[in-house]
Amino acid sequence: MIQSAPLPQAPATPTPWDARLAGWLVRPLLGTWVRPNHLTFLRLVVGLAGVGFIAAGGYAFVNIGMLLVVLSNFLDHTDGALARMGGLGSHFGHLFDLASDALVTVLLFVALGMALPAGSDFGGYAELCGLVAGIAVAAIFFMRMRIEERAGKAGTKQPQFAGFEIEDVLYLLPLVSLFDVPGPFILAAGLVAPLFALWVLRDWLRVCVRHPAGADSRS
Numbered sequence: 001m002i003q004s005a006p007l008p009q010a011p012a013t014p015t016p017w018d019a020r021l022a023g024w025l026v027r028p029l030l031g032t033w034v035r036p037n038h039l040t041f042l043r044l045v046v047g048l049a050g051v052g053f054i055a056a057g058g059y060a061f062v063n064i065g066m067l068l069v070v071l072s073n074f075l076d077h078t079d080g081a082l083a084r085m086g087g088l089g090s091h092f093g094h095l096f097d098l099a100s101d102a103l104v105t106v107l108l109f110v111a112l113g114m115a116l117p118a119g120s121d122f123g124g125y126a127e128l129c130g131l132v133a134g135i136a137v138a139a140i141f142f143m144r145m146r147i148e149e150r151a152g153k154a155g156t157k158q159p160q161f162a163g164f165e166i167e168d169v170l171y172l173l174p175l176v177s178l179f180d181v182p183g184p185f186i187l188a189a190g191l192v193a194p195l196f197a198l199w200v201l202r203d204w205l206r207v208c209v210r211h212p213a214g215a216d217s218r219s
Contacts, residue, residue: 021074023081055114069108132193136196140197146207
């Protein structure tokens with residue numbers, strides 16, 4: 001009896017560099033009292049501190065705030081790494097992580113809009129652009145959460161290149177403040193974020209058709 005050859009399997013997606021580093025850093029925490037929610041809370045506190053510095057305005061404060069937001073973005077990988085390695089995942093922890101991500105990212109854009117003085121070239125539009133970008137980002141987080149509920153984590157998987165994901169562009173944020181160009185950045189964010197939200201909306205609607213409500217989409 002002739003057996004057909006097995007279909008080739010798709011190559012596994014490599015773990016992003018920041019997630020690898022996060023896993024290496026949290027490995028000593030396995031078996032200790034530290035839980036993923038502790039790391040999520042730390043990420044949230046650091047992120048909110050960064051947002052506070054940015055909203056205060058001024059070159060020095062904005063630079064400090066950007067560095068703290070970048071650190072917070074990296075810490076966002078540590079809770080998931082500890083949860084996976086230690087089998088400590090929970091539904092509450094997942095929602096806490098998503099809420100922290102959304103809050104810090106939304107407030108980041110709002111704070112950038114507040115940081116620009118009203119008399120600057122972009123001051124008149126900065127707060128509006130920051131608010132628009134913040135609302136768009138909040139909508140993106142909401143839709144991605146819904147996509148994950150319907151299609152599993154594979155539905156929100158980000159494309160990678162050389163171990164980097166799209167969201168890793170946030171690590172370049174300190175360059176925005178270092179070169180003192182928050183005005184053009186927040187203006188661009190106010191234009192691009194709503195367009196990206198529309199793209200995610202298209203994905204959400206597509207997933208709703210492929211995975212009707214009530215279907216088992218766990219992965």
